[in-house]
Amino acid sequence: MYRIILKILKTGLLTEPLSVTSPESPAPFLPVAKSLSIRHVDAGSCNACELELHALSGSYYAPERQGIRFVSSPRHADLLLVTGPVTCHMEQALKDTHDAMAFPKAVLAVGDCACNGGVFRGSPAVRNGVDAIFPGTAKIPGCPPSPNILLSALRGLSRPVSGDLPASS
Amino acid sequence: MNTFLPFLGTSLFQMLLVGLLAPLFLGWLNIVKALLSNRTPASLFQPFRDWSKLLSKESIVPQGSSDLFRWAPPAVFALLLTSSLLVPALGTHGKTVAFGDALVLTGIMALVRVLMALGAIDTGTPFGNLGGRREMMVGFLAEPATVLVIFTASILSGSTMTFQTADALRSGTLLPTPSLVFGGLAFLLILLGENARIPIDNPSTHLELTMIHEAMLLEYSGPSLALMEWGSAIKLVIYLLLGIALFFPWGLAGDEGLSDLIRAGGFLLLKLLTAGFVLGLLETLMAKLRIFRVPEFMTLAFLLAILGFLSHFVLEV
Amino acid sequence: MTEEKNMQDDLFFPPVRTTSATSGSEYLSEATSMKNLGGRFLALWSTDHPGRFVCAAFSDAEGLRILRAPVAETSRTFPSITHLFPLASRPERTVRDFTGWTPEGLADTRPWLDHGFWKNAPAGERDYPFVRVEGEGVHEIPVGPVHAGIIEPGHFRFQVVGEKVLRMEERLGYTHKGIRALLRNRPVEDVARLSGRVSGDSAVAYQWALAQAMERATRTFPPERALYLRAVLLERERIANHLGDLGALGNDAGFGFGLVQFGRLKEDLLRNNDRVFAHRYLMDMVVPGGLRENPGKEDISILLEDVRRLQRDVQLLKIIYDEHGGLQDRFSGTGVLDPMLAGDWGLGGVVGRASGQMLDLRHDHPAWPYNRERIPVALSRRGDVGARVQVRFQEIRHSLAFLHTVLTLLPEGPVRTPLRECGSLAEGTGRIEGFRGEVLVWVCLEKGNIVADAYFHDPSWHLWPALERVVPGNLVADFPLINKSFNPSYSGHDL
Numbered sequence: 001m002y003r004i005i006l007k008i009l010k011t012g013l014l015t016e017p018l019s020v021t022s023p024e025s026p027a028p029f030l031p032v033a034k035s036l037s038i039r040h041v042d043a044g045s046c047n048a049c050e051l052e053l054h055a056l057s058g059s060y061y062a063p064e065r066q067g068i069r070f071v072s073s074p075r076h077a078d079l080l081l082v083t084g085p086v087t088c089h090m091e092q093a094l095k096d097t098h099d100a101m102a103f104p105k106a107v108l109a110v111g112d113c114a115c116n117g118g119v120f121r122g123s124p125a126v127r128n129g130v131d132a133i134f135p136g137t138a139k140i141p142g143c144p145p146s147p148n149i150l151l152s153a154l155r156g157l158s159r160p161v162s163g164d165l166p167a168s169s
Numbered sequence: 170m171n172t173f174l175p176f177l178g179t180s181l182f183q184m185l186l187v188g189l190l191a192p193l194f195l196g197w198l199n200i201v202k203a204l205l206s207n208r209t210p211a212s213l214f215q216p217f218r219d220w221s222k223l224l225s226k227e228s229i230v231p232q233g234s235s236d237l238f239r240w241a242p243p244a245v246f247a248l249l250l251t252s253s254l255l256v257p258a259l260g261t262h263g264k265t266v267a268f269g270d271a272l273v274l275t276g277i278m279a280l281v282r283v284l285m286a287l288g289a290i291d292t293g294t295p296f297g298n299l300g301g302r303r304e305m306m307v308g309f310l311a312e313p314a315t316v317l318v319i320f321t322a323s324i325l326s327g328s329t330m331t332f333q334t335a336d337a338l339r340s341g342t343l344l345p346t347p348s349l350v351f352g353g354l355a356f357l358l359i360l361l362g363e364n365a366r367i368p369i370d371n372p373s374t375h376l377e378l379t380m381i382h383e384a385m386l387l388e389y390s391g392p393s394l395a396l397m398e399w400g401s402a403i404k405l406v407i408y409l410l411l412g413i414a415l416f417f418p419w420g421l422a423g424d425e426g427l428s429d430l431i432r433a434g435g436f437l438l439l440k441l442l443t444a445g446f447v448l449g450l451l452e453t454l455m456a457k458l459r460i461f462r463v464p465e466f467m468t469l470a471f472l473l474a475i476l477g478f479l480s481h482f483v484l485e486v
Numbered sequence: 487m488t489e490e491k492n493m494q495d496d497l498f499f500p501p502v503r504t505t506s507a508t509s510g511s512e513y514l515s516e517a518t519s520m521k522n523l524g525g526r527f528l529a530l531w532s533t534d535h536p537g538r539f540v541c542a543a544f545s546d547a548e549g550l551r552i553l554r555a556p557v558a559e560t561s562r563t564f565p566s567i568t569h570l571f572p573l574a575s576r577p578e579r580t581v582r583d584f585t586g587w588t589p590e591g592l593a594d595t596r597p598w599l600d601h602g603f604w605k606n607a608p609a610g611e612r613d614y615p616f617v618r619v620e621g622e623g624v625h626e627i628p629v630g631p632v633h634a635g636i637i638e639p640g641h642f643r644f645q646v647v648g649e650k651v652l653r654m655e656e657r658l659g660y661t662h663k664g665i666r667a668l669l670r671n672r673p674v675e676d677v678a679r680l681s682g683r684v685s686g687d688s689a690v691a692y693q694w695a696l697a698q699a700m701e702r703a704t705r706t707f708p709p710e711r712a713l714y715l716r717a718v719l720l721e722r723e724r725i726a727n728h729l730g731d732l733g734a735l736g737n738d739a740g741f742g743f744g745l746v747q748f749g750r751l752k753e754d755l756l757r758n759n760d761r762v763f764a765h766r767y768l769m770d771m772v773v774p775g776g777l778r779e780n781p782g783k784e785d786i787s788i789l790l791e792d793v794r795r796l797q798r799d800v801q802l803l804k805i806i807y808d809e810h811g812g813l814q815d816r817f818s819g820t821g822v823l824d825p826m827l828a829g830d831w832g833l834g835g836v837v838g839r840a841s842g843q844m845l846d847l848r849h850d851h852p853a854w855p856y857n858r859e860r861i862p863v864a865l866s867r868r869g870d871v872g873a874r875v876q877v878r879f880q881e882i883r884h885s886l887a888f889l890h891t892v893l894t895l896l897p898e899g900p901v902r903t904p905l906r907e908c909g910s911l912a913e914g915t916g917r918i919e920g921f922r923g924e925v926l927v928w929v930c931l932e933k934g935n936i937v938a939d940a941y942f943h944d945p946s947w948h949l950w951p952a953l954e955r956v957v958p959g960n961l962v963a964d965f966p967l968i969n970k971s972f973n974p975s976y977s978g979h980d981l
Contacts, residue, residue, distance in 0.1 A: 001454055003806050004743055008205055008453070014750060015209035035218040040636045044661040046977045048686025048767050053636045054730070055756065058749040062208040064199075067218055072375050072383065072634035075229060075390035078222075089601045089660045090639055093631050102390040103227045119680050125664030144686070146766065206746045295627045368812065371740045375635035376966040378627075379738075456812030457740025459820075460649055460963045 014059040018066075018155070034067035036157055039077035041097050044126060045084030048144040049111040053083070056147040068154050074100040079157065085113040085126040086133060094133060107137045108157075110150065115139040180254055187253035187410070191402035192216035194409070194441055201449030216402065220395040228391035234292045241288030242389065242396040245281050249403045252277040256410040259433040260422035261336040270329040271319040274411065275312065278363070281404070282308045285397075289385035296377055300384025303460070307369060307381065310467035311362050314355055317474035321352040322415035324481050331411065335418035347484050351477030353416040358470035360412060364405045366448065368458040369466065379457070409444050413437075502702075502915050506539070506554040510590075513540075513555035514565040520544050525551065526832030526845075527571035528926055529943035532557075532581040535930040536911050540564045540581060542574070543915075543926060543943070545832070549851055550917060552928075557587050566592040573831055573948055584666070599659040599980060619645035619652050627962065631660045638976035646962050654957040654965070656950055662980040669940050674700060674774055674905060677937045681927070682769040684942050685978030690716075690723040691920030692942060692978075693772040695927035698853065698916030699940075700774040703931045704906040712776035712901040713854045714892055718789065719768050721885040724921040725796065726755050728878040731973050735875060736807065738967050739816040747803055751796060758792055761785075776902030786893055793889050796882070804879050817872035821968030823956050825869055833952055835923020835945050837972055840877045841869035847919035859891050874971040908935050920945060922973060944978030 042050060056063060057070065071077050074097045086094065098107065109130040112118035117128035130137045140153050196213040203210035212218075230239055255274045286301035323329045326337030338349075345353075362369045365382030374380060377387075382401070389397055414421070420436025422429035458466060507513035525546040533539050539554040555564045566589035568575045578589040579598035596615060618626070624647055631639035641657040665684060669677045681696040682689040694716050701708060729752040736744020756766040762785040763771050771778050781789075807813060823833075825842040832838075834845035846863045848856040864880035866873035908931045916927045923945025932938045949972050956972075957965060 003802070003809070004454055007747065007802065007806070008207065008743070011207045011747070011750070013204075013209065014207045014746075034212075035215070035222040037219075041632055042636075042638045042661070044663055044977070045638070046683040046686035047638055047975065048683070048689070048769070050636050050638065051687060051730070051767070054734075055749070055753055057636075058753055059206055059208040059746050060750070060753050062203070064203065064211045064215075065209045067211060067215060070375065070636060072377060072380075073387040075388060076386075076394060078226075084661065085663060087661055087663055089662055090631065093639065093660070097632055100229070102229050104225075119683050120663045120665070120668065123664035123668045125662055125667075143683075143769070144767070146760075202742075206742060207750075208746075295625075299627070367740050373742075374740075376738060377634040378629065378965050379963045453743055455740070456736075456810060456816060458812065459816055460961055462815070 015062040015065065016060055018151075036066075036068045036079060036154065037071045037077045038068065038079045038081050038154075039071055039074045039097065039101065040081045040083070041090075041094055043082050043084040043090040043094050043114070043130070044087035044120075045111065045113055049083035049113075052144045052147055052150065053081075053110075056150050058147075061147050061151050063151060063154065066151075066155050074098075075102060077101055078105055080105065080107045082107065082109050082114050082130045082137075083111050085117045085120045085123075085128060086130055087126050089125075091127060091133060098134070106157075107134045108153075109137045109139045110142075111145060112141055112143045115141050118143060183254055183258060184250050186258055187403060187406055188250060188399075190258075190441070191399060191406045192220070194406050194445060195402045197442065197445040198449055201446050202452060205449055205453040216398075220399060223390075223395035223398075224392050226391040228393050231292050231294075231388050234388070238288050238291045238388070239393075241284050241291075242393040242400070245284050245288075246396040246400045246403075248277055248281050248284075249400045249407065252281075253403065253407055253410075255331060256407055257332050257335050257414050257418075257421055258410055259430050259437060261332045261339065261414075261418070271323070271331050271334070271411065271415075272316065272329055274331070274407075275315050275319070278404070279308065279312065281400075285385050289388070292388045294388060296380070296384045296387055299378075300381055300387075303381040304385060307362050307463060307467070310464055311359050311470070314467060314471040314474050315359050315363075317471065317478055318352050318355050318359065319415070321348055321355075321474060321477040321481065324348070324478075331414045335414040335421055338415075339418040339421055346481070348477040348481035349416055351473045351480060353412070355470045355473035355477060356412050356416065358466060358473070360405075360408045361451070362463070362467060362470070364401070364408060367452045368455045369463055371457050379460075406441075409441065413440055413444075502550045502552060503548075504552040504554065504913070507556065510555055510563070510565045513542075513553060514567070516553050517542065517567045517570055520546070520551065520553070521570045526834075527567075527573050528924065529941070529947065530567075530574050530577035530581065531928070531941040531943075532585045532587065533930070533939050533941070535932075535938040536913075540587070541928070541941075542567065543928070545924075550915060550926075552915070562586060563588045563590050565590050568592055573951060576951065577947065599662050601659055614657050616643045616655050616657075617653065621647070621652075623647050624652065640976050642965075644962055644965075649961045649963060651958050651960055651962050651965070654954055656954060658950065658976060659980050661977045663977075665981045666939075666941065669937055672937050674931075674935045674937060677929075677940060678773055679770060681942065684981070685944060685975045686767060686769070687727055688723065688920045688922065688925060688944075688975070688978065689767050689769040690719045690772055691918045691925045692927065693770070694720060695916035695918040695925045696929065696940075696942075697772055697774040698918065699914040699927045699929040700905060700916075700931065701914070702916070703912040703914030703929060704908050704935070706775055706903060706906045708776040708903055709900050710854075710897045711780075711899045714896050715777050715781070715901060716772055717855050718889060718892055719763070719771055720918065720920075721889050722755065722759065722789075723768055725882050725885050726752050726759075727921040727973075728882050729755065729800075731970065732803075732807075732875065732878055734970050735817075735871070735967065736813060738970050739813055741810065741813050744803070744807065744813075747799075751799055755792060755796070758788055762788055773902070775905045776900070778902070780901045786896065790890070790893050793886050793893070797886050800879070800882055800886075807875070807879075814872065816964075816967060817875055818870060820871045820964050821956050821960055821971060823869040823952060825867060827952070827955060828869070831948065831952065833923075833948055835919075835949070836874055836877050836881070836921070837949055837952060838923070839864055840866045840873040842867040847917055847924055851917065853918065855892065859888055859895075861885070861888050871967055871971040905935060908933060911938065922946065922975065923948065942978070942981065944975050946974035946976075946979040949974035950979060 114130050195216045200210040289297035290301040323334050326334045370381040422433035525544040528543040530542045538557045542553045544551045583597050583600035627644040630641040639660040643655045645653040681692045729748045733745040733748025760766045823841045828841035828843050848861050849863050864877045866876050913930045918925050926943035929940040930938045
């Protein structure tokens with residue numbers, strides 16, 4: 001037990017400061033003030049985007065300090081975060097998850113595959129990105145996008161905004 | 170009616186106090202856990218933000234569930250808020266509209282547990298069922314231990330009314346007696362079990378098959394979810410206040426003088442900060458028990474409670 | 487000159503033996519003798535190049551053996567070898583899904599990767615007939631395909647009594663992207679890029695196996711520095727994944743400290759991957775012919791510093807894990823894979839080694855430079871989650887020592903030779919020990935270095951059936967821990 005406490009103390013605070021410049025993100029579109037609950041669905045990704053999402057939850061990035069957290073149920077979530085090119089086999093599950101979410105809600109496509117199919121574009125087994133299911137979805141490209149990019153984009157989403165919601169809800 | 174109004178005033182004040190302490194304590198607990206995980210914590214007021222956001226969302230009722238599901242969150246919340254009147258927060262002499270002892274409190278908690286479990290099972294999903302039955306298993310094992318701990322702590326004052334118990338201990342000797350130490354340890358174990366903390370349950374888990382408490386909340390959304398989460402935070406604070414009243418009452422105000430109450434408020438703050446730190450530390454250092462070990466854990470609590478009870482008669486009388 | 491010649495000989499040693507049977511019964515008798523001589527089943531796939539074949543890959547003491555059965559136009563059947571090698575069941579069902587050819591003698595008629603959405607395949611069933619358990623108090627818990635955490639999709643059907651699992655059945659295929667169809671008639675560069683994204687956490691293993699296959703098909707010899715650096719990349723990938731798994735295993739048992747510490751070490755490793763090799767997951771660095779970029783001296787010293795730091799930190803974390811009573815209680819005796827079963831099925835990889843199987847490609851049939859700088863095989867006999875944790879710790883230690891040696895002895899020189907042009911139809915296979923287990927890539931090249939067909943075998947084809955056998959008898963709440971200790975790939979499996 002002492003080793004654990006000692007190691008915690010020696011490690012110190014790992015979280016890196018947020019970038020000062022205004023975060024790049026798809027236009028802020030959720031009327032939430034520093035409280036964003038995300039439900040992630042893997043629609044056929046190769047797992048690299050998932051690894052980056054896991055890294056995002058790590059102590060270097062600490063998304064909770066901005067009120068961003070991943071939740072286990074779509075009913076608790078504001079944002080549906082999709083990775084993968086949306087395989088035909090996952091299409092129904094994706095739609096069901098979106099239906100289970102409570103208004104107001106939005107969808108975000110993370111990674112090249114979710115944006116436009118990525119390297120799998122053109123295969124008859126995929127729908128070539130989230131746009132095929134939810135048109136007009138905001139996108140974060142990358143193969144995979146690094147946690148810094150992800151954090152910047154998500155921060156942008158959880159700022160308070162005035163104005164209406166776009167069509168995706 | 171004349172005698173009722175001042176009671177109403179203290180009651181509302183007490184409910185408001187506990188209702189606000191709950192999210193603040195949760196925020197503090199999360200700060201402690203974040204710092205122990207070497208990360209910058211969220212704000213102390215994050216639970217307020219999360220719940221006010223939830224209030225602005227729509228509330229979905231799953232197909233196939235009945236009124237039980239819809240009414241469980243407000244019922245649970247109301248019961249928990251009412252039960253906050255049964256524990257002393259600042260002073261031991263205030264009278265509130267609710268009149269009951271620690272056993273009534275245990276009973277209300279049992280009712281809350283049953284309502285939550287029924288609400289979860291009502292949805293018809295396999296995980297609601299899973300969470301509901303696991304919660305009942307933990308609860309039914311914790312109850313005998315809780316009752317025995319209350320008896321142990323109440324022997325000194327001769328009454329199970331928490332206000333009187335706290336008063337008796339406070340004005341007595343400062344040395345902790347063995348029976349109180351055993352009882353206190355047993356109460357700690359019960360607190361961890363009843364409030365779904367590690368090592369019984371992981372409040373931040375994302376593994377649906379291992380969930381106990383979280384599994385019961387999977388189908389709630391919007392305001393219902395906010396009420397359930399707030400209710401769980403209130404339950405934690407009530408258990409802490411009960412533990413403080415039974416085992417660490419020094420600092421509670423005796424008379425109703427304002428300066429006494431403010432000083433009591435300071436002590437309460439200190440105790441809650443310490444409790445949050447200890448809880449956070451325990452959660453960081455321990456791992457979660459295998460589910461079949463949970464009865465062993467609760468049996469340990471029961472054993473400690475018996476030891477406390479017996480040691481009073483053997484060592485202290 | 488002799489040194490170079492030896493290296494070139496070693497590169498293609500041991501040779502891959504391919505037998506094209508002339509009839510189904512010949513294929514069956516060859517498979518039977520393979521079984522009698524103790525061969526292990528690896529993979530099975532269908533192809534149209536160079537002809538209509540069902541190819542089965544086996545591993546024996548001498549190396550890789552590929553057995554081919556011809557499939558007649560009229561009958562469209564081939565003999566099933568599942569009665570000899572149980573692991574062949576799902577690949578054969580997949581062949582039936584993709585082509586319509588029938589495995590003769592296979593009792594399981596359910597589709598595997600086909601969920602009933604493909605138009606040109608035999609009609610699959612949308613309601614997959616899971617095997618049910620009847621009895622008093624038995625109920626069913628379906629989980630997935632969407633899971634509560636950040637994880638790939640797959641469906642698990644549990645039949646439980648109380649908390650105890652009586653039976654667990656998987657249904658996969660949710661991440662099927664039609665990769666095999668995508669890579670037909672594509673140039674080598676496209677297929678190389680695609681291969682890194684079959685299973686993103688094993689990008690180096692796949693891209694090296696593909697490069698190996700293409701280099702063997704075209705008889706291209708990459709420079710020695712490239713081979714050493716490929717090993718560096720592979721070991722870094724292995725270490726990164728093991729660090730992630732160890733942290734996740736601690737977290738799944740409720741010990742968040744493990745996740746924080748291992749997560750930090752892994753993140754440092756990934757950031758240095760980005761600094762030195764321009765990609766956190768090392769994708770697209772290994773190309774057919776060598777490596778895409780040549781790291782310089784400062785880069786090498788960064789990598790060496792990584793090794794030193796990790797050696798210190800992982801040692802301390804191992805002590806903490808070993809001494810933590812609560813954690814060891816969760817790991818001990820959970821999810822035991824019987825060494826007898828592991829031996830019977832010929833399971834390799836981390837899971838096999840944790841159940842006493844001394845199978846590691848880097849030791850048994852080492853690719854250069856593993857034949858020069860030997861890596862000891864990590865082994866445990868207990869077969870439970872704790873054993874798989876120990877094997878991962880051991881492998882990290884061995885890999886770090888290997889990296890230290892290899893980085894200090896790194897030969898100078900170029901890192902790439904252009905891939906030679908393929909004159910006619912040529913085949914090649916590559917086998918690499920990825921962090922889960924053995925990755926096998928088979929490729930058939932046409933004139934002009936166009937890929938006619940290729941197959942990627944993920945070690946998860948062996949892990950998923952083993953998981954089904956391991957879970958019954960355990961608590962349903964221990965399933966995430968067991969699953970994580972196996973860490974099978976969904977995307978690599980579903981192709």
